[in-house]
Amino acid sequence: MEERRIGAIKILVALLGCGLLISCKTTKEEGHAKKLEQPNIIVLLCDDLGYGDLSSYGHPLIETPNLDALAESGIKLTSFYSTAPVCSPSRIGLLTGRSPNRAGLYDFIVGGNTPREDLKDVVHLRAEEETIPALLKEVGYSTCLVGKWHGSSLFNSEKQPQPDHFGFEHWFATHNNASPTHKNPKNFVRNGSKVGPLEGYSSQLIVDEAIDWLDKKEGDSPFFLEVAFHEPHEPIASPETLVKKYLAFTDIKEEAEFFANVENVDIAVGRLMAYLKEKGLDKNTLVVFTSDNGPETLNRYPKAKRSFGSPGDLRGMKLWTNEAGFRVPCIINWLGKDTYNGTTDAVISALDFLPTFSELAGAGLPQKELDGQSIASFLKTGTIERQKPLVWSFYNALNEHVVAMRKGDWKIMARLKTEEGYLPKILNIHSGNEALVKKAKLSDFVLYHLKEDIGESQEVSKKHPELFERMKTELVQEYEELLDDSHIWARN
Known part of the structure; x- marks a missing residue:
């Protein structure tokens, strides 16, 4: 009887051990499957691109075939909102999923440490704010920023947090605008080191950097890539071949330069999309294209002589709280996935990116108050019910x-x-x-x-x-x- 009881216990232990092994194996397999399901995420962010500046959004002259193709096979949003009507707050709101006011970003960030009565010289994205790249990095993502940062008054300084503090493993960026213009900029910094003079146009240079980073990225981890174009913010500079093309439609060279500037971004986007396809990265990559705010007003300041951006049918321009200040183009295309396809006037915000990307990646959420909500289900259905107003x-x-x-x-x-x-x-x-x-x-x-x-x-x-x-x-x-x-x- 005792031998039989001992034998039964041995069998039970063996079965439990086998079950435990099966359970562990299943957990590992499920974890691996989850990792494989994590989408690559690319945010393409323009600077001062107006609601009416793409051909797919009604511009009668500017040709943007690559972006139009993304919209045709993806989701074209006609009621999409940036988080502010000016650059720095808008970018911080996108990265944090919170109204930029909560982070203390009320206007664009000035550069330098000259004391100001309004204290704008101390404004920066504070260390305690949690961002998209930081959250995604915690669940295995490789992360990269190329282009415009504009999140600290002291750029590339140990006195304020820089892009790497907020989760960007690799960054190739400028404080604000490409200088002296989009052509042959001299003010890029790569991971804390000044790059020096470059040859080419900013939109193409940052896509070159993005492609180079993707080529050198080790392993098969998913990635988060922010491509922050300087275009079409002043000071504008565009390839002469494109300028000549648009001079057939306008006698104003500055206007032709603006039109060419937007098309040059489209060409850069097309190069990146072609690279993804060539490398087989178009099977599970969520691509978002949008703008930080509405179009600049022509001649609002002396250097704005090429600011021919269009608000479309909207009222206002950049720096307005009327629609044209922050209602901007947005195209979402989840490459390789069967999602909603079409044009929608569903109200979506850049505030929604953080909770959405976190959900899709299996990442956590910040402890602080969020103003956005996940649109993961919207990507499949094309419908959404907002939980709180914008x-x-x-x-x-x-x-x-x-x-x-x-x-x-x-x-x-x-x-x-x-x-x-x-x-x-x-x-x-x-x-x-x-x-x-x-x-x-x-x-x-x-x-x-x-x-x-x-x-x-x-x-x-x-x-x-x-x-x-x-x-x-x-x-x-x-x-x-x-x-x-x-x-x-x-x-x-």
Whole structure:
């Protein structure tokens, strides 16, 4: 009897051991399968590209066949929003999935350490902010940034975090614009070392760097690649062959140079897509193309003489909280995957990239408040229900209504007013003006039905009084929550 019991125990132990081995093997196999399913992710980000600057978005002259092909076989978004109407905040919002105000990015970042009364000289993406590349790196991704950084006032300095701190293993970047122009830039830095003078055009040079990085990348790990084009931001420089092509359509050389500048980006994108196909990297790569904000206004400042960008049918331009300031082209194409295909007016934001990429990669999410949401299911269905409205608070807007909110088909905007009058233009919120900003209250509300009025030409608050009151109440709540969580700068 005792021998039989001992024998039974041995068999049970053997079976349990076998089960454990099977379980371990299954776990490993599942983990390997999960790793193989992680998509490569490429974000192609233009600088100052307007809503109407691609042929697939209605430009009558500029030819963008490679981007048009991506849109044709992918998803073309007509209600896509950047996170701010100006560069630095927009880029930080994209990387963090949070309103840039939460990170203390209220306007573009100036370069250098000359003290300023508004403290813009100390503004930078702070070390504690979590970003897309950092989160993806934790689950096995290789990461790379090529092009424009614009996330720190002290670029390439140990005094502020640089791209590598935020998860970019390889970076080939400039602080802001390519200098002296897009042609033969001299201000690139590669992983902390100055590169010196280069020959060629910025859009092609950064794609060269991206391809070289992909060629040298070891192993079969998935990758996250941000290609941050300087184009078509001034100072614009374009290949003469392309300029000559567009001079057949305009007598203004500067306009032809702008048109050529956008097409040169398209050519660079085409080169990268061809490389992916050649190397078999088009089987599971999610490609996103968009812009950081709307088009620059012609001659707004002396060097903006080639700024012929188009807002399409939208109202405003860059630096506006009307639609053209941050409603921009966006094309999403998941190469090698069967996803939704077509044109959609679903409301999507660059804030959504971090939670989406994290979900697809099996990565975690930041502990801090997120303003975006995952659109992983949208990529398959083409439909989405937003969990919270999109809110912008841009204190240096060129238009008067500096706070805006999009919810569903509607958009409400407001001015900021104190007892002494309307809040003056603010470049940065810091210890010296914090009380003034927080004292200001929303006022002069206006309402637009964007579904029927993309150009914001008809103010409709009197036609929809109950909706208007609900939207006002919600905007006040959303704005106050955002302001309470906005970082306030102080000089140490």
